[in-house]
Amino acid sequence: MGIYLDYAATTPIRDEVLESYVHYLKELGNPSSVHTSGQAVRKALEEARESLAQSLGCHRSEIIFTSGGTESNNTAIKGLYWQRKEEDAKRNLIITAGTEHHAVIDPIEWLEKHDGAEIIWLPIDEFGQIDLVGLATLLTQIQERVALITLMWANNETGLIFDIKAVTSLASRFGIPVHSDAVAAFGHIPIGFADSGLATLAVSAHKVGGPIGVGAMVVSRQTKLVSLIHGGGQERGLRSGTMNAPAAKAFAHAAEIAVRELPDEAKRLAELRDYLVQGVHRLTDVARFTGTIENRLPNNAHFIFEGCSGDSLLFLLDQQGISVSTGSACQAGVNGPSHVLIAMGRSQADANGCIRVTLGNKTTREDIDGFLAALPAAVNAALKAGVQK
Ligand SMILES: Cc1ncc(COP(=O)(O)O)c(C=O)c1O
Structure with a gap:
């Protein structure tokens, strides 16, 4: 899967x-x-x-x-x-x-x-x-x-x-x-x-x-x-x-079930998420984390990959069997700059270059390792492809 x-x-x-x-x-x-x-x-x-x-x-x-x-x-x-x-x-x-x-x-x-x-x-x-x-x-x-x-x-x-x-x-x-x-x-x-x-x-x-x-x-x-x-x-x-x-x-x-498991799950997912964030920063210097690690959902990591198109990254990761997102999936398949990032005062380039990684009850450390292993090649290829003007 x-x-x-x-x-x-x-x-x-x-x-x-x-x-x-x-x-x-x-x-x-x-x-x-x-x-x-x-x-x-x-x-x-x-x-x-x-x-x-x-x-x-x-x-x-x-x-x-x-x-x-x-x-x-x-x-x-x-x-x-x-x-x-x-x-x-x-x-x-x-x-x-x-x-x-x-x-x-x-x-x-x-x-x-x-x-x-x-x-x-x-x-x-x-x-x-x-x-x-x-x-x-x-x-x-x-x-x-x-x-x-x-x-x-x-x-x-x-x-x-x-x-x-x-x-x-x-x-x-x-x-x-x-x-x-x-x-x-x-x-x-x-x-x-x-x-x-x-x-x-x-x-x-x-x-x-x-x-x-x-x-x-x-x-x-x-x-x-x-x-x-x-x-x-x-x-x-x-x-x-x-x-x-x-x-x-x-x-x-x-x-x-979600509410009963929330205290333990929030802790487990936040640890996995932090491990992921550290891994991303170790593997590439084009990733910028959005907002702060505090005051955010424990299962969410959101990055802007400078010089990359989020769509390219998404497809390159998808080719390796990894499902992430550039933003909201609820826009009926319409891709475009993230209106959320634009509303936060970010540039079009930033709003086009974001990747959201969200974890859940079945996410394991092996999943995060798999994502991290696939990331450098995907980022290099996305950098080569450049950003849409
Ligand atoms: C914040 C937020 N509001 C509303 C919705 C829409 O919910 P539903 O898919 O149940 O209509 C979503 C779905 O992604 C969401 O993330």
């Missing part, structure tokens, strides 16, 4: 999760039916909700199962925006950052194009951080016009972590709801929704050893959202449609 070092794109489904997923796929019954078969499936669904709530530190009634991170972000952002505008028509500002995933940027830009939203892009420094003092000043000036703030918990490309609690503490002074995309963070660092002060949060199963196509939106009990999807009124009326109990069950199971 080669060496898989792209866990931020997706993770292998865990064997025990697959087993229970298949088991529940065979159960007959619509969870909304009142008969015994339906209620048995309903029970499984509600157990999944309770279990996922524990993994996320929230109340079970705050979990809304969705098809994944993209849907959760869309539903939360559009729902909050419409709700806030309905309450007060002059609230049309959305505060965010250019380092967000497209599952956040695109719904916001859609609201700008079609529904009168104005976007405030917060400046991001080279360590992937916002200026909290600047945000406080901004909020004092425009508080009455702000619909919501949305900032991710950790960045999926660079692995750099935001201080979400600091953002919500500021926003709460002005009564402004905050949404966070925690798809990259969940399972790698502790996520406590109740303590976070967030209004809404997005997570996805396939990033934590669960199946693709299921996720959750957490909506605090105090938060009202206008619904995006209308129909049978399932999931607090926020996500109509027959509930996918087998997928919910599989997600909750994968999340429970």
